Amino acid sequence: MFTPTAANPPIAVLLTLCASGFVAGTTLLAKAIGTGALGEPLHPLQISHGRFLFAFLAIGVAMLATRRRIEKPALATHAARSLLGWGGVTLMFAAAAFIPLADATAISFLNPVFGMFFAILFLGETVGRVRWTAAAIALIGMMILLRPAPDSFRPASLLALAAAVALGAELIFIKRLSGREAGLQILFINNVIGLCIASLALLAVWQAPSGPQWLALAAIGLLMAAAQFCFVNAMARAEASFVAPFFYATLVFATLYDFLVFDVRPDAVSVTGATVIIAGAALLAWREARIRT
Template sequence: MTPARHNPPLAALLILAASALLAGTTLLAKALGTDELGPPLHPMQISHGRFLFAFLVIACTVGVLRPRLSRPHWGLHIGRTSFGWVGITLMFASVAYIPISDATAISFLNPVFAMILAIPLLKESIGPWRWFAAAVALAGALVLLRPTPDSFQPAALLALAAAASIGMELIFIKKLAGREVPLQILLINNAMGLTIASVAVSFVFRTPTSEQWAALAGIGVLMACAQACFVNGMARADASFVAPISYATLVFAALYDFTVFRVVPDHISLTGSAIILFGGLVLVWREARTAPPITSRKDPNR
């Protein structure tokens, strides 16, 4: 498979597009989880719609492009998809109760959880700078939880659990990296996710309104497009270059929340988000210093 040409400006545009699309999925999830489009849908039904319509988009893409597929590593796919389904379901549950920007900021903890989980699962060693970044980011999450009797947000714990679950998913993604082509990974992930979600939704399914069907389809299509933009953006520049750009998701989330729900981030939201972003950027900076240059790496798909 021919590697993508190194093109940082195009990579930046693709990651920005992925950020805008990803924030759009949480906006639609919030509309579905509240009474904006009709009686609120259960988070498991929202995640089912996400996997259903994303699978249809990716399956059609595979049918058109016909990439060369290899033998999948089923164990890794099952682990990745299971934790991914739990993470996205918890994320959709949280945005129905807390600002989208708060839930999005807490979701940025997933690489921190992945880093911590990599110690026992991948036998990786973690240096002092990484521990510092993790501590800072977790402190920011504590601020967003508002741990006082008058302002504590229990729903923020759902977003925190979602970040931990997606952090575990990242461990499986890391093990899958280089084993299979990205489109095959996306296809299998969404097919398995749809299977799990279909079983789960059978206990809570309620016939959506026409507006809710449109929003569910929107979540799936936006998610599929966001994944495509992100994968292609990552292929065209160093991870240390594109990772900070992905934090634009928080800006888009706050903008959407204000435009649609008139939610204005308060000083606690801004402070907690800023602390998490600082911790994340420290982690990105450290990774950039320790990673080899892109020209010295072999393309895993060649």
């Protein structure tokens, strides 16, 4: 029988930071595959398929090793979560091929803000003036990164924004599941459904990956499985509105990875927009910490 995990906000924060580092790694590898650094560029739908395929294999092995049984899964909730997650990941991988990782990550990881909006609508969470202020600050940062001027606007930024909306909505379903089902069961079912969706989409774009691309696809899947494990367990230990802002650390990891591997240095607009977004996240995190002390 499933026993809910006891609340533990510090552990939730640590797990979320680990997840953020892993997710930034998947985006870096997706950029390498999608830009031709490892061979003929692959379509984002194929990269997304590799992510679900190898994550499924990793989590499937864990299920067998622990002899975990599936217990009363909420399949409709799993299906909605998996569809949103697949869409968000695919859009993020697509954005990473066209704009700097720092910008794509900063925009797509507005998902905690959208997650907060959805938490109000569907989870009944109460949001005060400080949280609304933090969300407004983060959205201002988003507008900066979108570079709305005609001579600087990059349409690919909208891919990252759409990813943020999808992943923000996914947070609601993750939270619903994390309080009712075991973490490993949630991950296994998510990746089974996600792999089915990704396999259907792959039929339209398949091309044979190179050897290095296969290795990168496998690494994406393994890193995403580790990130999912950390994040689902974090969500089980604290409220969605508390955990989500710490995922902004992905921006730091993404910027560092992009610099070390592709020698991409963020410009003044990127730094300004990211700083404003982080300021909003920091304010939200500070408010949550104050509530708990």
